[in-house]
Amino acid sequence: MLLRLFRLFFALALAFPTLAQASPFMDKIGLRNAIRVGLTGDYAPFSTYDPATDSYEGLDVDLAHALAKKLGVHVIFVKTSWPTLSDDLKAGKFDIAMGGISVTPAREAIGFFSHPVLSDGKTPITLCKNVKRFGTLDEIDQPGVRLVVNPGGTNEKFARAHISRATIIVHPDNKTIFDEIIAGRADLMITDAVETRFQAKRHPELCAVHPDKPFDHSEKAYWMPKDRELKALVDEWLTRLKEIGALQRKIDKWVD
Structure with missing residues (x-):
C-alpha cells in the first residue's frame, strides 16, 4: 500500500x-x-x-x-x-x-x-428527406411534430425550455433513440452537433441539420x-x- x-x-x-x-x-x-x-x-x-x-x-x-x-x-x-x-x-x-x-x-x-x-451546441437530426422542415426552432415547435429526447440530460432540458407546441417523447434508451426516427415513431431529435454527425454516418437515412451552426453553444x-x-x-x-x-x-x- x-x-x-x-x-x-x-x-x-x-x-x-x-x-x-x-x-x-x-x-x-x-x-x-x-x-x-x-x-x-x-x-x-x-x-x-x-x-x-x-x-x-x-x-x-x-x-x-x-x-x-x-x-x-x-x-x-x-x-x-x-x-x-x-x-x-x-x-x-x-x-x-x-x-x-x-x-x-x-x-x-x-x-x-x-x-x-x-x-459543441444543440442541433436537429432527422430523416434526410425532412431536413428542410426543421431548420429553426419555430419550424420544429409546431403541433403534430414529434421530438424525441433521452431523459435527464441537457437534451431534455433544452427541449423543455424551447418546445411548447410540439410533442416531446421521452425515450429511455439513448443507444436506440435514433431508431425511433428511422422507424417513424418520432420526427427528429435535438442533440449535440458532434453526436448528429456521428449518427448520420452510422445511419444513412439520417441527416444532421446545420451542425456547423447549432442553436446554442x-x-x-x-x-x-x-x-x-x-x-x-x-x-x-x-x-x-x-x-x-x-x-x-x-x-x-x-x-x-
Whole structure:
C-alpha cells in the first residue's frame, strides 16, 4: 500500500512538477491504485458500453486510459446514467466523470470542470428527406411534430425550455433513440452537433441539420468533485495533450 502511494507520488512529481503535493483525494486514488471514471456508456462517440463483452469504447474511454497511464494507476469504469449523474458524483461513486458531459451552471455548483475538451451546441437530426422542415426552432415547435429526447440530460432540458407546441417523447434508451426516427415513431431529435454527425454516418437515412451552426453553444469537459489538486492535474494533462497535438488526434479518430 505504501509502495503504491510512493509510485503515484513519484509519477505525479515527474508528470506534473507544478503540483505542490497530492491531496487526500489523490491519496485515495493511490491507495486504490486506480482512478474510477464514471461513464454513461450510451453517448457515442464519447463512450459506448457493450454488455456482451462488458467493455467500453469511445473518445473518452481512450482518454481515460491515457490519464490513468499518466498517473501510473489502473482505470476502473463505473456505470452511471444521465438522470443519476449528479447524485452519483455527490455520492463519491467515481473520481471523475467523462463521456461527453456538457458544462452547465447547475453542474458547476456541484463539482469542478476541467478545461474544455471540445466545443459543441444543440442541433436537429432527422430523416434526410425532412431536413428542410426543421431548420429553426419555430419550424420544429409546431403541433403534430414529434421530438424525441433521452431523459435527464441537457437534451431534455433544452427541449423543455424551447418546445411548447410540439410533442416531446421521452425515450429511455439513448443507444436506440435514433431508431425511433428511422422507424417513424418520432420526427427528429435535438442533440449535440458532434453526436448528429456521428449518427448520420452510422445511419444513412439520417441527416444532421446545420451542425456547423447549432442553436446554442456549449463545451464538453470532465467533471469531478471539488478537489483543487485533481482539477489542476487534469487541466495540466489536457493542456499538454493539446500542446503536442495528441488531443486533436484522438478527437479526429472518433469525431468527424
